[in-house]
Amino acid sequence: MGTITSNARGSAAESSEATRRLSSAPIADEIEFLLARARTIGIIRANQALEPLGLKVRHYVVLSLAASDLTPSQRELAEFLQLDPSQLVSTIDALEARGWVERKPSSEDRRVNVLNATPAGQQVLTQAQEAIVEAEDDSLCDLSVDEREQLRGLLKRISFR
Amino acid sequence: MGTITSNARGSAAESSEATRRLSSAPIADEIEFLLARARTIGIIRANQALEPLGLKVRHYVVLSLAASDLTPSQRELAEFLQLDPSQLVSTIDALEARGWVERKPSSEDRRVNVLNATPAGQQVLTQAQEAIVEAEDDSLCDLSVDEREQLRGLLKRISFR
DNA sequence: TTAAATACTTGAATTTGTCAACGATCGCGA
DNA sequence: TCGCGATCGTTGACAAATTCAAGTATTTAA
Known part of the structure; x- marks a missing residue:
């Protein structure tokens, strides 16, 4: 991961000496840069x-969407998450292999697979959500409600419009 | 790239039918998700x-830091940007090959390379900044000053602490 | 009924990230 | 001063992720 990439390394928001020193650089005031860093x-x-x-x-994201009452298709997910359709295949394969989601051929269009979370999947999702809330709380602990x-x-306004 | 990854695909914030439909899912209210999407x-x-x-x-980011008066070392950049040191080697190689930055052995520690932007690099940086401001303006056009x-x-508070 | 378009899948090509090892140098303590 | 361990930058091998083109099945529109 990296601020400028998509991986996920480092021990998160550690404030090393170098980080503190360089955080006074002009780039550290650019919203796009801060977005990237915060996301990382x-x-x-x-x-x-x-x-x-x-x-x-x-x-987690795909499972969450599968568990919603929106019954998204794979194409919709690809579009929404801005992923290549083939990337969704492997993601869903993994979830399905563990019995957490199901591909259900759409009754309206047999080309389309609609995603559903199984009861086991919903249970895992609940646990995952708890873990995520905790992590988010960790990331945002400096911010008031x-x-x-x-x-x-x-963020919602710049993410969807 | 995708909301959940680091690539850079899609035509940016296009609001497709699917995106609009799925944006009512619970996940679309999670700050971490929104951060990822906004960054993408x-x-x-x-x-x-x-x-x-x-x-x-x-x-651009490395060039910008090189042009600052902080004269960062490669290790500092790696730490600040949360990149593997080897990833910086290739990035700096590319910039140096075009004559935009220079590795300068530190006078205090000969193991260390300090980065400096050349005049040509600073000129390119200026142009790049203009392009970035324009792009940012595009992304944030819905937000007031x-x-x-x-x-x-x-973002600064959750990015540095 | 046919032709074009769409949904999902597959696999190959490319890019990107991760990691271990190396030479050079520094700093510390014997 | 000497030598040991640690650090900095670099390299190259490996693994993972992304991108892309092609294929099958199905739908839509002509």
Whole structure:
């Protein structure tokens, strides 16, 4: 992971000497840079939190969407998550192999697979959510409840429009 | 790249039918998810903006830090950007090959290379910054100046602490 | 009924990230 | 001063992730 990439290394938001020193650079004031850094830290923490369940963030997200009442198709998920359809295949394969989600051919269009979470999947999801909440709390511990709401609102506006 | 990964695909914040439909899922309210999505959109836009200059975001960030008066070492950059030291080697190689940065052995410790931007590098950086500002403006166009400041402040607090 | 388009899958190619090992250098303590 | 362990940058091998093109099945539209 890296601030500028997508991996997930390092011990999360550790403030090393170098980090402190370089954080006064102009780049550290750019919103895009901060977004990338915050995301990196968040993903590292989230992946750590999910590890006991044998999940990664991507699986968690797909499981969560499968468990919603939106019954998303694979194409919809690919679009929503901005992933290549083939990346979803392996993600769903992994979830399905453990009996947590099911591909269900759509009754309207037999090309389409709709995703459903199984009862076991929903149970895992509940545990995963608890782990995620804890990790998120860790990442956002400096922010008050109000500030978190503010942040959520601002991010939502730039994420969906 | 995807919301859950680090690549840079898709045409940025396009609101497809599927995206709109799935954005009502519970996951779309989680800050970590929104951070990931916002970053993805931002990186896509930024990479597009930098393409005419033959730069990617990672090069831009390193160039920007090299041009600061902090004269960072490679190790410091690796720590700050949470990258493997070897990833910095290739990034700096690329920048140095074009004459935009220089490795300068530190006078205090000859193991250490300190980075400096050349005049040509600073010139490119200026252009890159203009392109980035434009892209950022595109990403954040729904936010007022005040709101951008708010967002910057909140992100800074969760990114550095 | 056919042709084009879409959904999912597969596998190969490319890119990216991870890791261990190396030479050079530093710092510490004997 | 000498020598040992640690650090910095680099290299190259390995693993993982992303990207892309092609294939099958199915739908839609002509």
